[in-house]
Amino acid sequence: MMKNLNLLWFKEKFFSTPLNAFLTISIIYLGFITIPPLANWIFFDATFIGSKKSDCVSGGACWVFVNVWFERFIYGLYPAEEIWRINLAFGILAASILVYNFANQKIRKYILIFLFGVFPFISLFLFHGGALGLPVVDTREWGGLFLTLVISVFAIIFCFPLGIILAMGRRSTLPVFKYFSIGFIEFWRGVPLITVLFMAGVMFPLFLPAGSNLDKLIRVIIAITLFEAAYMAEVVRGGLQAITRGQYDAAKSLGMGYWKSHFFIILPQALKIVIPGITNTFIALFKDTPLVFVVGLLEILGMINLAKTNPNWLGLATEGYVFAAFVYWAFCFWMSRYSLKLENRLKTSN
Amino acid sequence: MISNALKSFNIFLENNPRFKVYFPQGLLIFFLLIVVLYFSINAGTNMASRGIETGFGFLNKKAQFDIQFSLIEYDGGMSYGRAYLVGLLNTILVSVIGIFFATILGFFFGILRLSSNPLASGLATGYIELFRNISLLLQIFFWYFAVLRLLPPPENSLIIFDFVFANIKGIYIPRFDWTNLDYFLYGLLFTFLLIYFFNSYTKKLRNITGKQLPNISISFLILFLVPTIVIFLFNVKLEFIYPELKMSKNIYNYEGGVTIIPELIALAFSLSLYTSTFIAECVRAGILGIDKGQKEAAASIGLTKNQILRLIVIPQALRIIIPPTTNQYLNLTKNSSLAAAIAYPDIVLVFAGTALMQTGRAIEIVSITMFTYLTLSISISILMNWYNKRISITER
Numbered sequence: 094m095m096k097n098l099n100l101l102w103f104k105e106k107f108f109s110t111p112l113n114a115f116l117t118i119s120i121i122y123l124g125f126i127t128i129p130p131l132a133n134w135i136f137f138d139a140t141f142i143g144s145k146k147s148d149c150v151s152g153g154a155c156w157v158f159v160n161v162w163f164e165r166f167i168y169g170l171y172p173a174e175e176i177w178r179i180n181l182a183f184g185i186l187a188a189s190i191l192v193y194n195f196a197n198q199k200i201r202k203y204i205l206i207f208l209f210g211v212f213p214f215i216s217l218f219l220f221h222g223g224a225l226g227l228p229v230v231d232t233r234e235w236g237g238l239f240l241t242l243v244i245s246v247f248a249i250i251f252c253f254p255l256g257i258i259l260a261m262g263r264r265s266t267l268p269v270f271k272y273f274s275i276g277f278i279e280f281w282r283g284v285p286l287i288t289v290l291f292m293a294g295v296m297f298p299l300f301l302p303a304g305s306n307l308d309k310l311i312r313v314i315i316a317i318t319l320f321e322a323a324y325m326a327e328v329v330r331g332g333l334q335a336i337t338r339g340q341y342d343a344a345k346s347l348g349m350g351y352w353k354s355h356f357f358i359i360l361p362q363a364l365k366i367v368i369p370g371i372t373n374t375f376i377a378l379f380k381d382t383p384l385v386f387v388v389g390l391l392e393i394l395g396m397i398n399l400a401k402t403n404p405n406w407l408g409l410a411t412e413g414y415v416f417a418a419f420v421y422w423a424f425c426f427w428m429s430r431y432s433l434k435l436e437n438r439l440k441t442s443n
Numbered sequence: 444m445i446s447n448a449l450k451s452f453n454i455f456l457e458n459n460p461r462f463k464v465y466f467p468q469g470l471l472i473f474f475l476l477i478v479v480l481y482f483s484i485n486a487g488t489n490m491a492s493r494g495i496e497t498g499f500g501f502l503n504k505k506a507q508f509d510i511q512f513s514l515i516e517y518d519g520g521m522s523y524g525r526a527y528l529v530g531l532l533n534t535i536l537v538s539v540i541g542i543f544f545a546t547i548l549g550f551f552f553g554i555l556r557l558s559s560n561p562l563a564s565g566l567a568t569g570y571i572e573l574f575r576n577i578s579l580l581l582q583i584f585f586w587y588f589a590v591l592r593l594l595p596p597p598e599n600s601l602i603i604f605d606f607v608f609a610n611i612k613g614i615y616i617p618r619f620d621w622t623n624l625d626y627f628l629y630g631l632l633f634t635f636l637l638i639y640f641f642n643s644y645t646k647k648l649r650n651i652t653g654k655q656l657p658n659i660s661i662s663f664l665i666l667f668l669v670p671t672i673v674i675f676l677f678n679v680k681l682e683f684i685y686p687e688l689k690m691s692k693n694i695y696n697y698e699g700g701v702t703i704i705p706e707l708i709a710l711a712f713s714l715s716l717y718t719s720t721f722i723a724e725c726v727r728a729g730i731l732g733i734d735k736g737q738k739e740a741a742a743s744i745g746l747t748k749n750q751i752l753r754l755i756v757i758p759q760a761l762r763i764i765i766p767p768t769t770n771q772y773l774n775l776t777k778n779s780s781l782a783a784a785i786a787y788p789d790i791v792l793v794f795a796g797t798a799l800m801q802t803g804r805a806i807e808i809v810s811i812t813m814f815t816y817l818t819l820s821i822s823i824s825i826l827m828n829w830y831n832k833r834i835s836i837t838e839r
Contacts, residue, residue, distance in 0.1 A: 106560060113560050120562045225554040255723040269468035273475070285777035287808065291795050295805040299489045300482040376576075386784065394581055401588075413587040418577045418585070425576035 135415075146406055159410040159416045162400045166393055166416070169236015178227065179239050188272040189256045213250065232310040239419060241392040244310075248317040252378075253371075255318065256325025261355065263330055274326070281323035286381050289316050294388035313385050321378050328370035332363030365439050372432035376425050393417055486806065501802050502527070508797050510788045512704050524796055530793035531815060537710050537789065538776040544715035545775060549722025549768075556727050567723070575720035580719055580781055584720040587709035588787045594705075597688065597695040603824050608686055608697055613704045615697040622680040630673030637669065638662045706787035710779065718775045722768055729764035730756075762834055769827035780816070790815060 108114040138153025141160070149155035159166070168176050179288030189212070193204045220243070223229045235243065238356070262274030293316035294309075301307060336359055364371075383394040391399060397413035400406060456463045466830035490497060502524040509519050514532045517525055574582070595601060595609045602610040609614040621627070645656045673679065686700030733756055741755040782789035783796055790812060799808045 107562065109559070113558075113563075116560055116563050118556070118565055123566075127644065132461075267464060267468050269471050273471060280817065283820040284813045285780040285791075285816055286815050287780045287783060287791055288795060288816065291791070291799075292809050292813070295799065296809050299486050299805060301489075302485050303489055303492060366640075380578040383578050384781070386580075394578065394584065398584070411585075414581060414585045414589055416499060417581055421578050422573070422576045429576070 099276050099438075117323050118421070120150065121311070146409070154408055154415070156412060157331075158406055158412050162396075162413075165237060165400065166396050167238045169240055169391060169396060170234045171230060171232065171236070175222070175228070175230055178219045178222070178230075182219045183242075185215070186212065207295060213247065215376070232308050235310065236391040237396050238393045239391060240385075241382045243383050244314060244317065244385065244392070247314050248321055248378055249375050251314070251318040252325050254321040255322035257329050257360065259322060259326035260329035260333055263326065264333055278323045278326050281320050285360065286317070286320055287384055287387055289320050290384055290387045292316065309388055310390065313388055313411070317378065321374060324374050324377070327373070328367050328374055329363065331370060332365075332367035333359065335366050336363055368436050368439065369432055372428055379424060379428070380421065393420060445651065463722075464615050495803055496806075497804075497807070499807055501804055501807070503652045510793060511786075512788055513705065523802070525532065526798060527790070527794050527811070530788060530790035533787070533793075534776075534779055534782070534789040534791075534819075535716065537707060537779050537782065537787070540711045541714035541718065541775050541779065542772050544711070545718040545722055545771070546768075547773075548719035548724050549713060551723075552719065553723035553726025554730070556723065557730060571720045571723050574716050579713060579717045579778055580784055582713040583709055583781055585786055586712050587705065587767055591705045591709055593726070597697060606683070606685060608688075608700075610697075611705070614708060615700045615702055617683040617685045620682040620684050622682075623677050624679070626677035627670070627673060627679045630670055630677075633670040634666060638665050704787070706782070706785050709785060710782050711789050714778060717778070718771050721771045721774070725764050725767040725771065726760075728762040728767075729762075732763045733759050758834070762831075765827065765831050765834070769824065769831075772827075773823055776819055776823065777816060 107117045116365060136153075138151045139156055140149040140151050140153065141156045143149065143157040144161060146155065146157070148157050164176070165175070166178060171179065186208075189204050189208055193208075195203055196204065218224070219227070220235070221230060221232070259274045259278055262270045263278065265271050265274070290313065295311050297307070297316075301347050340358055340362065341354065344358040349358070382392055386395050386398075388394040394417050397410075397417055401410045401413050456466075503522050505520055505522060507519050508526070510517055510526065510529050512533065513529045514536060515525075515529060517529045552567045552570055555563050556571065558564045558567070578765060592611065594609055597610045597612055603609065606617050642658055642662065645658050645800055649655055684700060686697040686702075688695060688697055737755055737759065741751045746754065780791045783792040786792060795808055795812045799805060802808070
């Protein structure tokens, strides 16, 4: 009886109509011709251990390439004896997130203040150096996954408040604020990031006083911040629009002004609604960071492009790209899943 | 002290509501003016000290660089304005190709993800999660440097169906050689107008008399019949010029056909795959957004399964699908600017890259490039808003 039921279920799911049967068979065939060679290339025929290209003789992927260049892919051209500074900064970050997850509400508040108010400065000091016996590491030597994270984290920290202000500006009743915000948002949303980076690279310096030399990395972070703030503003605006009139009226009837009501009543609710949108913006920002190659900064993809043109390691582009794809995929997938979790946890039943 | 001053200022604001409205706005305008003034003074002194000229006069000067791939006639002797046009057309070309394939793939995988077959929906989920979570630039590099570089050299090209030749220098297909093409195009235009008027006539007829003519079959008949008549009447001919393998200066190459350069293939391919994952999600949301009651109601008034799909489900799903899909089209157009990374001669590479390097006119060239994208974005969104308004529900 049970076996019959299983068979019925099987037929219902996989062979219910001719089209469905065709789908099932063609997908199985597709898997049959693609998966074994792919698995062989990645795992079974691959070389993992070695120190030079000639160690790869088995015909599969040459992971030796990634192995040897791993440090460069993660830290860029950062001097090897100073790498502990990067590790320390990310260690502090990881530790505070870990404590945050186990702490009670009161300690959590302090951790958040530390993370957003103090930690950025500590980490920047650690990365750049220049005092307390730490030698200066110029931003030209920053690179790899480390640079990707620096750019995306700082850009998101700065673009968040700017986006909220722009979103409030767009909903303002004062026409100057409203049209300024609309113009600002629509302008940045209408142009591709690459042209914005071109602007940061070649146009920004012309607008600054003669002789001043703003660091390239800072210019890039400013450009990405302005660009992403426009997207953030649209996400936040969606949340603000979803708050019912009653909330505004209730805040007003308690004697709260514009800023008070927004800060304590409207924004906490609106931001909670748009968590998925905010995560998507952050994921988009993270995926866009490789574009900084246009101003000559080498994050992880740039480092791979540099490594694959090294005369000793020619012809290994595929391995490098597969590695980078895995890193990007893992980060983005984890972020989207985390936002899903956060969304469920913050959901308050109405 | 300060808090007291703030307090009295607040009281002043409460007593002067007009001031409360005008003061912050005036402050913003003042602040913006200062910023603009500061930047323009700096730009003025900087350009004067570096000896950079300003103005758009350079657009008429000779460009003196070649472009590898162009839809219109171009060589180094032509102006920067012409080079701009070449870049713009290349951007539009890759965007249109990308939008076309992204739509097809997006709808296919969006629908597949809703399949009751776990294998099919699993495949669609895997496809979507894989391609949307990897940086687009990385995908472009992968197809360009890792996959297309694996193709053989021209002398032992991959030959598909005897008329498509693929090698490391690109894909070569036969060129169409038309005689009396203009008559054929006029004929086609006439056909579409005929079908349009015929359909509006039958709609009117149906509204007045309730009689339903078989529009679709008659439309297809017109579509088939009129061009055929035109072809025989005006002696329209189509011949194919096949690409041929020739050797010049000891290098084998295909000549005579249409060349699709590998940059274009890699770019169009990755743009389509990347954007299709987002479109697939829009499609899924659209179909899931239709209430089950709609289908049941349609069935209860006696519509057939086909009619339910065509008249009830698809029109309503499209209404949900179109606005976010438009956004994806815009994103694709903007993302096509990543072409610069693999040297596909789009507007960014030709204009913001080569032309800027040669002339040094940073402000003019970057502004023109940004303005071009703004215009493209705004025109697509106006077009789609118009379409969206046409099909949206008129609430009463």
